[in-house]
Amino acid sequence: MTKRSEALPAPVEDASPTTGETNTDPATASDGEGKGGLPTVSAAGHGEWNDALAMQIMQVCAGGIDPDEKGLLGKRLRAGVAAMRGIEPGDVLEDMAAAQLVAAHHAAMQAYGRAANPDQPFAVWRESLNQANRLSRTFAAMLEALNRHRGKGGQQRVVVEHVTVNEGGQAVVGAVERPGGRGADG
Secondary structure: OOOOOOOOOOOOOEEOOOOOOEEOOOOOOOOOOOOOOOOOOOOOOOOHHHHHHHHHHHHHHHOOOOOOOHHHHHHHHHHHHHHHHHHOOOOHHHHHHHHHHHHHHHHHHHHHHHHOOOOOOHHHHHHHHHHHHHHHHHHHHHHHHHHHHOOOOOOOOOOOOOOOOOOOOOOOOOOOOOOOOOOOOO
16 A cells, blocks of 8 residues: 555645646646546545546535635535545545445535525425435445455454363354254254
């Protein structure tokens, strides 16, 4: 995985090496790490995959913002990049899962925001909460899947510190299956 020296990309001003002009477009401003003017968000480092992933994250995070609002747009884009870096994907599969986590979180928060509007009809409020609920559950399932992929979830471990087996008794340690599967009388 590519180590990243900072949690957030640099400010959105980026001087062009050829013209010397300053780029104030936060969608294409470089953070000094990626090629093609896009921040490094992929475990694979810079390149076409990183650029595609960075653009996808930026499209999700910029949704609903007027492109003329450079300040708010830049903050949202940097937040999406920071979220990807915080998740620290370790391979291409984790890149994809992390991007989907960011997108699901962003969409859930938008749905919660719509539900918080007091001037809307009850049906819109209810549907917004339903969508937010589904997106939150999707986020949790995706996070669990990512943790399983990383080896952080799944099997539980039980530590037995003391076992006494009296004379004539038998002890078995480990998973025991009966012939014929679960519930068979053997």
